[in-house]
Amino acid sequence: MPLRPFYAMKLVEYKSKKKFVYSGDIGCYTLGFYKPTEAIDTCICMGASIGLANGIGKLHDGPVFAIIGDSTFFHSGVSGLIDAVYNQNDIIVMIVDNSVTAMTGFQPHPGTGIKISGEPGTRIPPEQIVLGAGV
Numbered sequence: 001m002p003l004r005p006f007y008a009m010k011l012v013e014y015k016s017k018k019k020f021v022y023s024g025d026i027g028c029y030t031l032g033f034y035k036p037t038e039a040i041d042t043c044i045c046m047g048a049s050i051g052l053a054n055g056i057g058k059l060h061d062g063p064v065f066a067i068i069g070d071s072t073f074f075h076s077g078v079s080g081l082i083d084a085v086y087n088q089n090d091i092i093v094m095i096v097d098n099s100v101t102a103m104t105g106f107q108p109h110p111g112t113g114i115k116i117s118g119e120p121g122t123r124i125p126p127e128q129i130v131l132g133a134g135v
Contacts, residue, residue, distance in 0.1 A: 005094065006037035009065060018062040025049040025077075027069040027103045029096045040067065047076025053091040054084050063092060070097040070126055071109045078129060085134045093135075095126050 013020040024030055024040035025048060033040035042052050053066035068077045073095050084091055097111070108114035113123030 006032040006039040020063045023049045023053040023066045025068045050080030054089045057089045057091045066093045074110045
């Protein structure tokens with residue numbers, strides 16, 4: 001994954017003179033933890049980024065980012081997003097969409113439009129889930 005999104009977030013953080021919190025997940029974007037960006041503060045398990053951001057957002061006086069991949073979002077991130085909307089949590093969710101489960105071998109997921117059998121399926125765009133949750 002390119003570092004551009006992390007670099008952009010860190011640049012905004014620097015210019016705003018506020019401390020951002022970056023709640024991460026397991027995936028290729030976890031590499032944002034390392035230099036030069038150092039843009040991941042938490043990484044517990046698959047799907048934890050949004051749930052953790054919900055709690056951190058209640059305590060942190062500044063922007064809180066949840067960074068999650070598209071496959072993980074479908075697997076276990078949707079419930080955290082629904083909780084964020086329901087509880088009116090002020091967080092920013094970044095879904096890194098590369099249209100594949102890149103972390104574990106390029107398996108399809110609901111956002112790809114390909115069934116696990118390899119046959120065509122109904123593609124469910126992540127942005128439709130986000131809109132459907134009330135964002």
